[in-house]
Amino acid sequence: MTRTSEPPTPAPRTDRTVRRSPRSRKSRWSRWASDTGWRHLVAVLVLVFSLIPIVYVVSAAFNPNGTLSTTNLLPDSFSLNNFRRLFTEENIPFAHWFANSLVIALPAAFISIFISSLAAYAFSRFRFTGRRPMLLFLLLIQMFPAFLAVVALYLIFGGIGEYYPVAGLNTRLGLMLVYMGGALGVSTWLMKGFFDTIPKELDEAATIDGASHAQIFFGMILPLAAPIIAISGILAFVGTINDFILASLFLTDREQMTLAVGLKTLVAENAPASYFGVFAAGALLTSVLTVTVFMSLQRYIVSGLTGGAVKG
């Protein structure tokens, strides 16, 4: 990102104010309004829009009654009752759900990112027959997201379960395997784009020093590519946490469920009305996880998301 270059001030506005200023020097306020004021106005409007649901969840989570009808945008009383129910009620194994989500999402993200970085290294640094077709094929196959093949996956894992019960339907390992496969295409492309920007001269210098390809990859490329690895990791991790379609199909035991599937049952049509507060408390705890991850890696996010598309 070329942060140093003067960011584009909407030319016209300054232009107009400059022209107008001799006539109305008195109204400094109107100049502020046309220059910066509208910016704050837009920002505040969008800010309110983005905050309303979040404030609402917080308010619902601390609402002692826990029902939808007694929840307002701003809380009028405060209690930790919903959080307590989350961890004590037998019918709401929230701790299990939370652990399941982590146990599935963390290894899936780690392994798939590692495997994609290996492939991205090959695509970025070596020229071999079939390289271009393979890259195009990756682009194509990632348009067929795993959940479109949901019927086939269901049947495949039904079959796998007969030979290997540990990885069949209703197991966390099986679900993890699917997620690992699903994230491959996107992250390989993202990482290849980043690896391409690391100068090849570095590799050459290392080769002359006698480093093997493995040493170049693990000792040099991977550390240099930390930002993109962080971003691909977050995207894969958050994507897995958010997945509902595969998780709801694979995991049917209440204790095996992930957060997405489990929390959904709390606001299902036949769930007691007071579960809404419990749900909100659970959603809030889940968001602590994702928001922390996001905020701590915020500075990588813009460059990671725009990837090869915006070459600043």
Place this chain on the structure above:
Amino acid sequence: MLDQRSQSAGSGTATGMIIKIAVLAVVTALAVWAALPLIRAEAWWALAVEAAVVAIVFHLYLQRRKIPPKYLLPGTLLLIAFQIIPVIMTIGTSFSNYGDGHRVGKDQAIEAIVAAGVQQTPGGTTYLLAAGESASGELTLLLTDTSDGSTWAGTEEGLTELPGAETDETGRITGAEDYSVWDLAELNERQDELTALAVPTGENTGIRVQGLSAFEGASTRSYDESCDCITDSATGTVWHADDEAGVFLTEDGQEALVGWRVNIGLDNYARVLTDPDIRGPFLGVFVWNLVFAAGSVLLTFAVGLGSAMALNRPGMRGTKAYRAVLILPYAMPAFAMILVWAQMFNRDFGLVNDLLGLDVNWFGDAWAARAMALLTNTWLGFPYMFLISLGALQALPADSLEAAKIDGAGGVTAFRKITLPLLLVALTPLLISSFAFNFNNFNAIELLTGGGPFRAGDDAGGTDLLITYAFRQAFGSASSDYGFASAISVFIFIIVATISAVMFRSTRKQEDVYS
């Protein structure tokens, strides 16, 4: 770090060698573990595939000449196993009638129909009944022999002994490895499925359910190969096999309960295009799907770009704070926030009607539901657009804007003629992938409206996307039609791939995409 290592580096260091040996040892151990069940089940084909994979792994990592395959192999294997095979299977399934009533092969279908005619014979074995599902989701009778207490598992394929099942004091099975056992409530709820199930045990004997027990008896039905038909000696009914549709039919066209799986060619695709009961809803769903995807991209991009323009100003106070709050919706768990939005749109107690003093039935009226879906999706998606717009704005060449200013281009003109085109060049690939993502945004619809509202008699709802519609066809409560659902999946893929390809081409950005 690199320097230190390269001192000792030849083309293979000691550490590297040790790691390589360790990894290959793990692969070997896994291979042996994976081979055992295959040998036990005598699945020789699967075993041959496994052996081939292991051989390739060893060959590639023990040779020195070709380096790229060493890096590509893990990804390739994973991709084949969990993306390519499922895609091929989806395409294969889309040409079949696979689904409820057509799950098994013809022989098993015959056995099941014959077993369904089982009448209790005096002195036949009786069983205590429990029921559940196997690891592969198959309906299973869990039976306890009342005479000797032995435990059995029966499916429409046959009866197998089930040693070591947990039982209560009466002997009824309460738990078994690899099976999820139903409680009494579920047993009652799904009584119909159980009554319809017959477990074949021999040429013309079988086990059937009666209340909370089951009995073995002889069937009044028999299969005759010469006429390829099944005759019921008690009622005189004759079913003839229809090999094209995979069903047994009586003279007057009544289908027997169980059919078998056959290849029906393009019938599933033809159904979408010609069956008026499906074509109507399908077209409606398709149009709304396009509107939803395009509308989501437009709205999120408008809000995101607007806020990025507003905040792209050095020295403006509070930009950091604004920015942190604006990306919050992106950082919150999307599934949970969609569920929260669903509650906020509750007609009687929801926040939206409360705050705005409205009484809109958001979930009952199709247009209100669609507006709700777009609004919710805008909230979820605009921070992403905000982030990428901000990145692109900051990367814009300052000189073209300077030039525009000197030429006296006004605010709107400069934005329209310079800023926006430059932004679009950079952002179009991301906008296209956002379109493709929203085209299949299962969560946004399933968790918000579940596809509804449904008009009486229609099986497609007002906000259904193709993907939610297909999912309901495959796993809906009524009956599963995997073949049809797979056909819709293939449709979706073709549509998304075509639209993306056309868009990419028209932006002439391919060179950049795979340079």
